[in-house]
Amino acid sequence: MDGISSFFEFVKDNWNIPNSDDDILGHGWTHLKLTLMVLLVVSAISISLGVYVQNKPKLKQASISTASIFLTLPSLALFGLFIPLVGTGFWPVFIALCMYGILPILRNTITGLDEVNPAVVESAKGMGMTQLRQLTDVRIPLAWPVIMAGIRVSAQLVIGIAAIAPLVGYGGLGRFIQRGLTSLGLPNSLERVWTGTVFVVLLALVLDLILGRFEYLTTSKGIRR
Amino acid sequence: MNHATTDPTDREVMIHLDQVEKVYPGTDIPAVDKLSLDVHKGEVLVLVGPSGCGKSTTLRLINRMIEPTGGRILFGGEDVTDVNPDELRRRIGYVIQQIGLFPHRTIAQNIGTVPRMLGWEKNKIQSRVDELLDMVGLEPKIFRDRYPKELSGGQAQRVGVARALGADPEVLLMDEPFGAIDPITRDRLQNEFLRLQAELQKTIVFVTHDIDEAIKMGDRIAILGERSAVAQIDTPERILALPANDFVDDFIGAGSTLKGLNLSRVRDLELRAFPTIRHTDGRDVGLKALTGSDQPWLLVLDDDDRPTRWVRREDLNRTDAPLLELGQHVRAKTEANATLHDALEQMVTSSTGNCCVIDAHGKIIGVVGIDTLTEVIDRMQSEAKIHNAEVEASHR
Numbered sequence: 001m002d003g004i005s006s007f008f009e010f011v012k013d014n015w016n017i018p019n020s021d022d023d024i025l026g027h028g029w030t031h032l033k034l035t036l037m038v039l040l041v042v043s044a045i046s047i048s049l050g051v052y053v054q055n056k057p058k059l060k061q062a063s064i065s066t067a068s069i070f071l072t073l074p075s076l077a078l079f080g081l082f083i084p085l086v087g088t089g090f091w092p093v094f095i096a097l098c099m100y101g102i103l104p105i106l107r108n109t110i111t112g113l114d115e116v117n118p119a120v121v122e123s124a125k126g127m128g129m130t131q132l133r134q135l136t137d138v139r140i141p142l143a144w145p146v147i148m149a150g151i152r153v154s155a156q157l158v159i160g161i162a163a164i165a166p167l168v169g170y171g172g173l174g175r176f177i178q179r180g181l182t183s184l185g186l187p188n189s190l191e192r193v194w195t196g197t198v199f200v201v202l203l204a205l206v207l208d209l210i211l212g213r214f215e216y217l218t219t220s221k222g223i224r225r
Numbered sequence: 226m227n228h229a230t231t232d233p234t235d236r237e238v239m240i241h242l243d244q245v246e247k248v249y250p251g252t253d254i255p256a257v258d259k260l261s262l263d264v265h266k267g268e269v270l271v272l273v274g275p276s277g278c279g280k281s282t283t284l285r286l287i288n289r290m291i292e293p294t295g296g297r298i299l300f301g302g303e304d305v306t307d308v309n310p311d312e313l314r315r316r317i318g319y320v321i322q323q324i325g326l327f328p329h330r331t332i333a334q335n336i337g338t339v340p341r342m343l344g345w346e347k348n349k350i351q352s353r354v355d356e357l358l359d360m361v362g363l364e365p366k367i368f369r370d371r372y373p374k375e376l377s378g379g380q381a382q383r384v385g386v387a388r389a390l391g392a393d394p395e396v397l398l399m400d401e402p403f404g405a406i407d408p409i410t411r412d413r414l415q416n417e418f419l420r421l422q423a424e425l426q427k428t429i430v431f432v433t434h435d436i437d438e439a440i441k442m443g444d445r446i447a448i449l450g451e452r453s454a455v456a457q458i459d460t461p462e463r464i465l466a467l468p469a470n471d472f473v474d475d476f477i478g479a480g481s482t483l484k485g486l487n488l489s490r491v492r493d494l495e496l497r498a499f500p501t502i503r504h505t506d507g508r509d510v511g512l513k514a515l516t517g518s519d520q521p522w523l524l525v526l527d528d529d530d531r532p533t534r535w536v537r538r539e540d541l542n543r544t545d546a547p548l549l550e551l552g553q554h555v556r557a558k559t560e561a562n563a564t565l566h567d568a569l570e571q572m573v574t575s576s577t578g579n580c581c582v583i584d585a586h587g588k589i590i591g592v593v594g595i596d597t598l599t600e601v602i603d604r605m606q607s608e609a610k611i612h613n614a615e616v617e618a619s620h621r
Contacts, residue, residue: 222329222331222372
């Protein structure tokens, strides 16, 4: 009981203190911004790549395998590996997170396009749609719910792994976990770890709700599940 | 169906296939071997043949869904073998068995697909969509904003046809369009389509593996053998009366005379005058009517002139019961646009051997008997023989 009430007290005291290293709102915003930027870039890359390799069996296999390997790399090591190349701070985090985010979106883009009814594509072609138009007007809209499912998985993945960012000198909610763990035994150390963990989970939930709503609004009524 | 006296081949050529060939990479045997074929303006040419004969491939060569490896394709005299295939396809309606409606788009958007690509104005597209929905018998107000998942199979196929007609193309290619639909709905769709075609007079190439569908739908039929070699191409009447070879004969199958009955309609017959009375008329009127004709049966009509009972002279004399309770109930009825085959089917269920022809309100128009059909069959056979002789003479 004591732990929980002191956690709430910590949250209340540090909810919004600009310029403090314990500013929950500030770190939360940094975390969210980072995640959104990664998602934007990684979606663009993965969807384009997925569209490009979907009907090329060898490239398709190669790109999925590569993206899978990215995901098995230990995150802390990967963050660190980029420091000599791009320095500390935002960039190593950003690049590493992008690498983690590729696989779900890439795989779902390919699956989604594979699952489009061939008769629909045949009739689109038969009516004189160009290749590009078949893609933008028919294939992607029909694969969209599956692609969005991939984006949502990537979002969860990226939010979780982004908690390690402070270890290579960037901000975010992971800062609380890092500071808490390095000051174990001192006042507020456990409260900080809890704050970091709880808010990462909350942020992930909220973002998933938002993306779910976005998926709903961008999916045609004719194919909503 | 317009099996009128005008020969479809008298009209100008709309599509001309000249030695068209398709050889798939990795094989030496062509899938379609030097096929030459004319499709005339306003006709329905049915390509029919056993599975794997290349009839679908042939159809898809016309709009270059499959690129030919040899030969030329001409559209109204214009060589389209090398034009931009996407632009070519916007000029040709295309209907496939699986329909392939866009599930993420409303019915209106589906039908407006080609007009939108062609840059029509919004208002024009909207009114065209409503016109087409009306044409295929779907109430625009109800269906315009629905999605394909909300349609039955038959409705979806109607929308498929409407979509193919979107930008009013001169040519329609149909690949087993009614193949995946239950027999009852298929029959209805075929009839609706024939009615539509009588109005629109499009040039249509229609693929099916079902000879009965070919006979029903085609102004002409091309029976294709292996590698799309044309075994016979002619009107259904002549093919049924005069199969060119054993392959065609086998493919048509047994009962070609009966199938021939599908090609004539009841309305084309001279209906026999038949003694009739209103049920309110007296018996003496009935007896007089019977005496004045050579028929053994008298037809009793109800207040709305609908045929109700078959009555014999003996029935009239036997009892005092009301006329509407005498004799036999009229079971065999058919409408004027039914085929002779339909009429025959009705006749065999009737013990009088007659079938009443009625209008849309059930009013009597006339009566067809078995002997009428026998005359028709006789005439068809003798006409076929004359044509046979003419063909032989012209080849000599």
